[in-house]
Amino acid sequence: MSLAERLMDSSLMRRNNALRSFTVAAWLGWQIESNWADPFLFAIYSIARPVASVMILVVMYSVITNGALDQPIFAYVYLGNALYILVGQVITGVSWVVIDDREHYRVAKQLFTMPMNHALYLLGRGVARLLIGTISLIIVVGFGMIVYKIPISAATIDWPVFLASMALGITTLAALGLILGALTMMMARHFWVLGEAVAGALYLFCGAIFPLETLPAWLRVVGFAFPVTYWLEVTRRALLGPDAVGFPTLVWLSDKQLLLILVGSALLMVIGSMSFYRWAVYRAKDKGILDMETSY
Amino acid sequence: MLEGQIEQPFDVGSIEMAQQKGSELVMQPSLSIQTQNVGRIYKLHGPKKKDDAKEVIALKNVNLEVHHGELFGLLGPNGAGKTTLIKVLATLLLPTSGTASVTGYDVVKDVKQIRRAISMVSGGETSGYGLLTVEENLWMFARFYGLDTDTARRRIEMMLDVVGLTDRQRSKISDLSTGLRQKMNFVRGFISDPNVVFLDEPTLGLDVGAAREVRGFVKDWMREHPDRTILLTTHYMAEADELCDRVAIIDQGQVLACDTPENLKKRLRHEPIFTLKVGPLGPKPSHDGRIEAVPGVRQVRVDDVDGHVTLNLTLAAEDALSNVLAHISGRGSKLISLEKNEPTLEDVFVDMVGRSLTVDTSQHGGGQDE
Amino acid sequence: MNDEGRVRKATGFRLFWITLWARAYPRIVGTTREKSWIFFDTLLPVMGTTAYIFLYRALNAPPDYVGFVVVGGAMTAFWINVLWSMASQLYWDKDAGNLELYVLSPGPLMAILAGMSVGGLVMTGARAAAILTVCSLLFNVTYQINSLPMLVLVFVITMAALYGMGMVLASIFLATGREAWHLSNLLQEPIYLASGFYFPIKAMGFWVATAASILPLTLGLDAIRQLLFAAGPSLGFLSVKAELAILSVLAVVFIAGAYVSLYKMEEIGRRQGRLIERRR
Numbered sequence: 001m002s003l004a005e006r007l008m009d010s011s012l013m014r015r016n017n018a019l020r021s022f023t024v025a026a027w028l029g030w031q032i033e034s035n036w037a038d039p040f041l042f043a044i045y046s047i048a049r050p051v052a053s054v055m056i057l058v059v060m061y062s063v064i065t066n067g068a069l070d071q072p073i074f075a076y077v078y079l080g081n082a083l084y085i086l087v088g089q090v091i092t093g094v095s096w097v098v099i100d101d102r103e104h105y106r107v108a109k110q111l112f113t114m115p116m117n118h119a120l121y122l123l124g125r126g127v128a129r130l131l132i133g134t135i136s137l138i139i140v141v142g143f144g145m146i147v148y149k150i151p152i153s154a155a156t157i158d159w160p161v162f163l164a165s166m167a168l169g170i171t172t173l174a175a176l177g178l179i180l181g182a183l184t185m186m187m188a189r190h191f192w193v194l195g196e197a198v199a200g201a202l203y204l205f206c207g208a209i210f211p212l213e214t215l216p217a218w219l220r221v222v223g224f225a226f227p228v229t230y231w232l233e234v235t236r237r238a239l240l241g242p243d244a245v246g247f248p249t250l251v252w253l254s255d256k257q258l259l260l261i262l263v264g265s266a267l268l269m270v271i272g273s274m275s276f277y278r279w280a281v282y283r284a285k286d287k288g289i290l291d292m293e294t295s296y
Numbered sequence: 297m298l299e300g301q302i303e304q305p306f307d308v309g310s311i312e313m314a315q316q317k318g319s320e321l322v323m324q325p326s327l328s329i330q331t332q333n334v335g336r337i338y339k340l341h342g343p344k345k346k347d348d349a350k351e352v353i354a355l356k357n358v359n360l361e362v363h364h365g366e367l368f369g370l371l372g373p374n375g376a377g378k379t380t381l382i383k384v385l386a387t388l389l390l391p392t393s394g395t396a397s398v399t400g401y402d403v404v405k406d407v408k409q410i411r412r413a414i415s416m417v418s419g420g421e422t423s424g425y426g427l428l429t430v431e432e433n434l435w436m437f438a439r440f441y442g443l444d445t446d447t448a449r450r451r452i453e454m455m456l457d458v459v460g461l462t463d464r465q466r467s468k469i470s471d472l473s474t475g476l477r478q479k480m481n482f483v484r485g486f487i488s489d490p491n492v493v494f495l496d497e498p499t500l501g502l503d504v505g506a507a508r509e510v511r512g513f514v515k516d517w518m519r520e521h522p523d524r525t526i527l528l529t530t531h532y533m534a535e536a537d538e539l540c541d542r543v544a545i546i547d548q549g550q551v552l553a554c555d556t557p558e559n560l561k562k563r564l565r566h567e568p569i570f571t572l573k574v575g576p577l578g579p580k581p582s583h584d585g586r587i588e589a590v591p592g593v594r595q596v597r598v599d600d601v602d603g604h605v606t607l608n609l610t611l612a613a614e615d616a617l618s619n620v621l622a623h624i625s626g627r628g629s630k631l632i633s634l635e636k637n638e639p640t641l642e643d644v645f646v647d648m649v650g651r652s653l654t655v656d657t658s659q660h661g662g663g664q665d666e
Numbered sequence: 667m668n669d670e671g672r673v674r675k676a677t678g679f680r681l682f683w684i685t686l687w688a689r690a691y692p693r694i695v696g697t698t699r700e701k702s703w704i705f706f707d708t709l710l711p712v713m714g715t716t717a718y719i720f721l722y723r724a725l726n727a728p729p730d731y732v733g734f735v736v737v738g739g740a741m742t743a744f745w746i747n748v749l750w751s752m753a754s755q756l757y758w759d760k761d762a763g764n765l766e767l768y769v770l771s772p773g774p775l776m777a778i779l780a781g782m783s784v785g786g787l788v789m790t791g792a793r794a795a796a797i798l799t800v801c802s803l804l805f806n807v808t809y810q811i812n813s814l815p816m817l818v819l820v821f822v823i824t825m826a827a828l829y830g831m832g833m834v835l836a837s838i839f840l841a842t843g844r845e846a847w848h849l850s851n852l853l854q855e856p857i858y859l860a861s862g863f864y865f866p867i868k869a870m871g872f873w874v875a876t877a878a879s880i881l882p883l884t885l886g887l888d889a890i891r892q893l894l895f896a897a898g899p900s901l902g903f904l905s906v907k908a909e910l911a912i913l914s915v916l917a918v919v920f921i922a923g924a925y926v927s928l929y930k931m932e933e934i935g936r937r938q939g940r941l942i943e944r945r946r
Contacts, residue, residue, distance in 0.1 A: 045852045052856040056864055060718065063869045064725040077721075104761060188427060188699075193750075197706050200714035209717070210724035292470050293762075294426040338939060383939070386770055390936045411772045412675070423763040425692045427699045432691070439688030440773035442675035451673070468699070484767075489673035521672070 021116040025124025029093075032100075033128040050085045050136035051143060057081050057209060058148070072245035075150045079236050080208035082140040086133045087173055087202070087228060092195025093129025094177025097122050098184040102291060109291040112281075119277050122181050123174050130170065152239050161255050162238035168262040169231035175269035182273075182280030186287075188294035208232055211247035223249075227265035234258040328492055328525035329362035329385060333394035336380050336549075354380040356549040357394070362542075365522045367514070369540035369557075370529040371645065377549040378529040379418075382494045385527065386416050399491055412441075414492045417485035419478065419500025426470035430461060430480050433469055434487055441488035448487070455483045458513050459506075474501045482510060486517065495528045499535060511539055533641040545645055552648045557641055564639035564647055567594060568614045572607040573632040574624050581627070590623045592616020595647065604632060610647065677772075685773030686781040693751075693785020697792075708796040715739025715797055718864045719805055730897035731865075733809070736801040737894060738863035740794040741887050744828060745857055747790040749850045752832030755782055756840045756931075765840075769935070775928045779836060783829035810896045816906065817893045823913045824886025830920030831882060837927035841934060861887060866901040875903050882916050885909040 034042060061077065062069060102108040111118065144150040180194050187194070205215070205223040212223045223229050233250045237258075240246075250258065284290045336355040355377045362368040370378045383389040385398055387407045395402065401409040424433040431452055438448035456462045459479045469477060478501050485493055495514070499507040518524055530536050536543055537557050544554040553560060583589065587596050587607065595610040611617060621631060637643075676684060718735045756779075759765040768778050801807070811817060839849050860878040861867070867875045867888050878884045889909040892898035903909070 041848075041852075045848055048852060049855045052859040056855070056859045057721070059859070059869055060721060060865050061725065063865050064722065064727045064731070194706065197710040197714075200717075201710040202713075204713045204717040204720065210721045214720045214724045292426065293422070294470055336939075388766060388769060388936060389939045408772065411770060412677075414770070416767075416770055421763055423767050425696070425762075425764075427696045428692050432695070436688045436691060437767065437771070439684045440768070440771040440778075442677060442681045442684065442772060443673060444676070444684075447673055488675070488771075 017115065018117045018120050021118070022120040022124040024116075025121040026127040029097075029125040029128035030131070033132065046132050046135050047139050050082070050140045053085070054078065054081055054140050054144070069148050073247075074148070075144075075240060076236055076244065076246050077209050078144050078148060078150055079141070079239060080232050082137055082144065083232055083235055084199075084203060084206070084208045085136050085140065086130070086170070087206075088196055088199035089129045089133030089136070090126060090170060090173040091177040091180055091199055092193055093126035093133075094122050094174060095180035095184050095195045096193055097125040098181045099189050103189050103293055106291075106293070112290060118281065119178060119274060122178060122277075126174060126177055151241075151244075153241075156241035158238040158241070158255070161259065162235060164259055165231060165234045165238060165262065168259070168266045169228070169235065171266045172227045172231065172262070172269050175266070175273035178273040178277050179269075182277040185280050185284045186289065202226060202228065205229070206232055207247055207249055212249045213247075227262060227269065230258050230261045230265070234262065326363055327361050327397075327400075328364045328366065328523075329360065329368070329396075329398050329527060331358050331360045331381075331385070331394065331396040334358040334381070334384060334391045334396050335393035336377075336384060336389065337392045353549050355384070355391070358546075358549075358551050360544060360551065360554065362525060362527060364525055365518070366541045367518050367526045367528065367539055369536040369543040370527065370546055371533070371536055371543055371641065372529075372546035373531075373649075376546045378546055379496055380549075381546070382416065382496050382527065382529065386414060386494050387411060413490060414494065415485045415488055415490035416494040416496065417481050417498050419497030420474075421478070421481045423481065423484075424469045424477075427468060429466045429468055430456070430472070431465045434480065434484055437484050438487045443488060451487050451489075452483070455486060459483055459509060475503060475506055478502055479506060479510075482513075486513075491523055492525045492527070495526060497529055497531065499530070499532065507535070511535065514539060533645075537641050543641065545648055547649050553644075560641065560644045561639045564610070564643055568611050568617075569637040569639055569643060570607075570609045570611065570617060571635045571637055572609065572620070572624075573634075574605050574607065575629040575632065576603070577605055577624070578628050587620065587623060590616070590619050592619055597646070605629070608637075610643070675772075681772065682774055682777040685771075685777035686784060688773070689778045689781025690785035690788070691781075693782060694788050697789050707793050708800075711739065711743060711793065712797050712800050715742070715801055716804070719801070728897065729808070730895045730901075732805050733802075733807040733895050734866060734891055734901075735864050736798060736805065736807050737891055738887060739801060740798040741883060741890075742858065742863055743790045743794040743797060744787075744825065745861070745863075745883055746854070747786045747793075748828055748832035748835070749853060751786050752779070752782055752829065753835035753839050753853075754850050756836045760840065769932060775932065776833075776925055779833045779924065779928070783832065787825060787829065808896075809894050812893050816910075817890065820886060820889045820893065820906065820910055820913070823910060823917055824882050824890070827882035827913050827917035827920055828886070830917055830924055833924030834920055834927050837924070837931040841931050857881060857883070860884065863887065866891065866903070868901055868903045879903075879912060880916070882913060882920070885913055885916075889913070 057077065058069070061074060065071070068074075098108075101111060111121065141150070141152065145152055176198075177195065180198060184194055203209075205212075205219065205226050206228040207223060212220045212229070215223065230250070230253075233246070233253075234255055236246060237244060237255060253261070281290070334355055335353070335357060338352045338354055339349040340352055358377075358381060360368075370381065372378050380389065384391050385396060385403060387398075387403055387410050390404060395404075397403065398410045399413045401413075403410060425436075428436070431449075434452045434456075435445070435448050438451065439445075443451070453462070453465075456465055459482060461476065461479050461483070464472065464476060469480065472480065478498075482498060485495070485498075498514075499510055502510060514526060514528075518526060528536070528539065540557060542554065542556050543560060545552045545560070553563075587593060587598070587609075592612045593609060593616060594612055597608040599606045599608075607620075609617075609620060611620075624631060675681075715735060715738075718739070719732050722731045722735060756765055759768065768775060802809075858864070860870075860874075861881050861884040862870065862875075862878070863883075867878060867884055870878065875884070885904070886909075888903045889906045892902040892906050904912075
């Protein structure tokens with residue numbers, strides 16, 4: 001019996017429904033995500049995609065600035081883009097499970113007849129993608145430090161702020177993933193992935209690669225209402241240290257204030273996502289589409 | 297169902313060599329389906345690549361001859377190799393050894409010609425596109441077979457009427473129940489007017505009434521044209537008995553017998569079969585004290601039902617019955633009822649294989665995915 | 667054999683043609699049945715494309731670069747379509763139990779893939795047009811079309827090569843593994859980078875641009891930009907004519923490659939007994 005199996009067989013797991021749903025789903029998610037015929041391909045997958053997305057930005061930046069990658073603002077842009085990898089991975093990781101279980105493995109019916117917490121099951125299934133995203137993030141940041149001299153050092157990182165911000169950010173993203181998962185329950189399987197599409201669209205509003213001031217005033221509102229904006233800002237500050245030159249958008253907020261906003265928004269998102277998810281399950285059952293199979 | 301990845305250990309080259317070395321299949325024009333020493337081996341891998349592959353023999357030296365106009369049944373438990381054989385004949389799978397032909401064409405080489413003439417329907421199939429209606433899905437498949445739209449629509453309407461699906465013609469298939477979807481699949485199999493149809497457990501998931509309609513349709517379809525052939529696999533003995541002109545009993549990849557249902561049953565007919573309902577038989581005796589050991593008892597199946605025991609007995613001769621009655625009395629039990637039975641295909645199967653048809657033999661090296 | 671009263675069936679090219687349209691049908695009609703794509707398939711990509719436009723604006727880039735991103739953003743629709751609804755589609759079809767029936771039917775697999783392409787093109791064309799129109803209006807993109815017939819020709823040849831590549835990928839994905847989804851994921855952004863969706867491919871340097879030219883969208887996009895924008899020719903990688911010639915070769919190679927790879931895929935499937943039938 002492996003360690004994971006032993007852990008899942010412990011009496012605590014057997015007693016605690018929520019914990020069991022989450023951990024078994026996380027284990028299952030990892031089995032599925034890592035079940036590649038070729039581990040080399042799996043490693044490439046974890047690196048190639050994020051590095052490519054960062055390189056698009058680097059090329060765009062250097063085409064216009066004639067390769068002036070040593071400007072302090074570049075580190076901000078680079079890190080914003082790198083951290084954004086987690087947005088796509090976490091929200092897709094959680095929401096895609098609905099399609100995967102419903103239309104690929106066709107176990108939606110069975111899952112909903114099991115005594116478990118389905119919302120936590122979805123979140124658990126997303127853990128594998130979070131891990132892959134984290135590995136990608138570390139690789140991309142490491143790549144930036146070596147190749148583009150992004151000024152990050154372990155000594156200057158504000159660790160408490162960084163860790164708090166990551167925890168809150170990931171919680172917020174998981175909740176957003178759950179909302180999209182709930183939405184997916186009522187949608188057909190399309191050729192694009194909802195999580196990816198939403199992550200791509202929200203890229204516009206969160207100040208990841210350009211300051212919100214560049215947007216028209218009416219669009220900026222969306223950015224200010226989107227918790228990821230604050231998460232990216234405070235995480236970049238924690239990583240780059242006090243001397244970092246950032247975007248002007250949120251300079252009037254201290255790290256503490258940013259963290260407080262994140263706590264509030266994470267709480268709201270968690271409560272909101274759970275309620276929305278419950279409503280979506282009810283609605284899907286009402287319409288009889290919980291286990292529908294759609295294709296065209 | 298066998299787990300893990302499946303891989304075939306030989307390449308096409310070795311198959312061709314096997315065909316050249318082995319006796320060439322002599323095509324007989326009167327035959328719709330012909331197999332000669334057909335074998336199929338799968339390689340099963342464990343979850344990890346480095347795990348040693350396990351060879352599973354799905355088919356072994358299968359020899360069959362099915363005539364034009366014949367409704368031929370393949371009977372066997374799960375994992376016997378029925379689906380594998382159908383896949384070989386339907387050109388979806390290459391045989392590892394031996395040769396086979398459908399409508400006179402070789403299943404390895406003459407794929408195009410065979411596909412024009414055949415069709416396949418499997419029980420529990422989930423094919424089609426959920427967002428399309430029943431009519432649209434059927435139309436799409438009809439077009440893949442080269443039917444013009446008018447003919448396709450006419451046939452769809454006619455066949456939906458036959459299976460009682462007309463009122464669901466414009467329903468999206470994602471809204472159909474399992475049974476209705478199976479009816480639609482059934483229609484799909486016949487819409488292209490094939491010469492040979494492979495029906496793999498076609499009534500799986502259908503209720504009694506729908507299964508009866510399907511059987512009725514199959515019989516009518518066969519009557520309509522003398523060239524048509526159906527190869528049917530089924531678990532349901534009564535279905536095979538009712539429909540099939542001839543039946544092959546297949547187990548662990550091998551054909552054990554092939555004849556008309558009547559002739560197969562005749563093999564047992566000289567041995568009387570009785571069903572006895574008796575009171576509880578008391579504690580289990582030693583080996584020598586069991587009913588099987590009673591002189592004249594060839595086979596026995598014992599079922600405990602609601603406080604009494606049912607004994608299905610195949611005897612060497614009728615007078616052995618008195619020995620059995622004495623045995624029952626000796627064990628402190630009483631006879632409640634006695635009935636003499638005509639043998640069924642199930643009895644034939646049990647007689648040949650030594651176990652009931654409901655026992656899954658896939659782990660013993662039978663076929664896959666059944 | 668007595669054929670009286672039997673159904674007449676098309677063969678040869680006619681069978682190819684009707685199979686193609688039969689498979690394209692679900693693609694086209696499916697979009698009218700489930701309308702959530704209108705929001706997710708047009709608005710969200712517009713927003714994604716817009717992010718890159720604002721980056722250029724924040725960097726004070728010349729106005730034609732905005733146009734470059736708009737055209738690149740519109741063309742991403744085709745790449746996503748090829749990846750997600752061509753390359754992975756045979757895998758999904760296997761999963762649904764359709765692939766087995768496709769293989770079994772006399773309708774050529776090549777026609778079925780071509781049908782998917784045509785259906786996908788119709789659908790994706792609408793999405794690309796939406797991105798192009800909305801973004802052009804929002805950001806006042808100025809086009810200066812040098813030769814409309816040439817533009818149409820480049821687009822058509824690019825699509826032929828691109829969807830030909832999609833057909834090749836469909837067989838490869840099916841043969842490579844169970845998680846075609848991962849492979850699609852793997853290729854999405856690297857191709858955005860290599861094909862220069864958001865910047866002129868010339869910026870990647872001669873050798874990288876040459877290597878990336880194996881991807882039909884690299885040269886297709888470059889040629890289209892040269893034909894659409896005033897600054898296009900000066901930022902172009904090769905001449906439009908040279909790019910069109912290479913694209914034509916790519917189209918032939920990919921379509922022929924698709925034929926060969928489909929044949930191989932079917933052969934392996936029949937030999938191993940696992941490629942065609944559904945396993946989960």
